[in-house]
Amino acid sequence: MNDSDGGAGRAARSKRADARRNEETLLDAAAAVFVASGVEAPVRDIAAKAGVGVGTIYRHFPTRADLIIAVYRHQVEACAEAGPALLASSATPHAALGQWINLFVDFLVTKHGLAAVLQSDNAGFETLHAYFLDRLVPVCTQLLDAAVDSGEIRSDVEAIQLMRGVGNLCIGAEHNPHYDARRLVELLIAGLRLPPG
Secondary structure (H helix, E strand, O other): OOHHHHHHHHHHHHHHHHHHHHHHHHHHHHHHHHHHHOOOOOHHHHHHHHOOOHHHHHHHOOOHHHHHHHHHHHHHHHHHHHHHHHHHHOOOHHHHHHHHHHHHHHHHHHHOOHHHHOOOOHHHHHHHHHHHHHHHHHHHHHHHHHHHHOOOEOOOOOHHHHHHHHHHHHOOOOOOOOOOHHHHHHHHHHOOEOOOO
């Protein structure tokens, strides 16, 4: 391989990395707008938050469903990657669990609008739900196990139970500005603590 081929390869990798970063910026902006305004928020609001033109969003995501599915997958991955990072950087495993559950709440508030958008595509929704469980239940299990092992929380709660409980507390949060799902979830996580021995 001559030097010019190496340069072309580096340029292509750099361009792909830039494209990935740009797409992540779009998805982060869309997720923030969806949390604040719901999944039916105008695309122009997402474009403004991302600092791009509306055409850029449509070029990446031709339909609203494409954008919502991409945001969903992006948030699942962000939640999955955050678990181990929070365990490594938090003062205690219980603190890491609480921070991770806050990310999960943000994700769930976005996710609730997904069903309406994908009503005509049950298979697509089922596939996304399976992906969600496959990626996030093991992360929640790891966080719970660490908090149990450190003696901070009770040991009789399974990840899927906790995630369902959090999910149920989030239902309706996007339709009622006076309903504070995060506060209720905070009380649930506090209730996992063992009394000081």
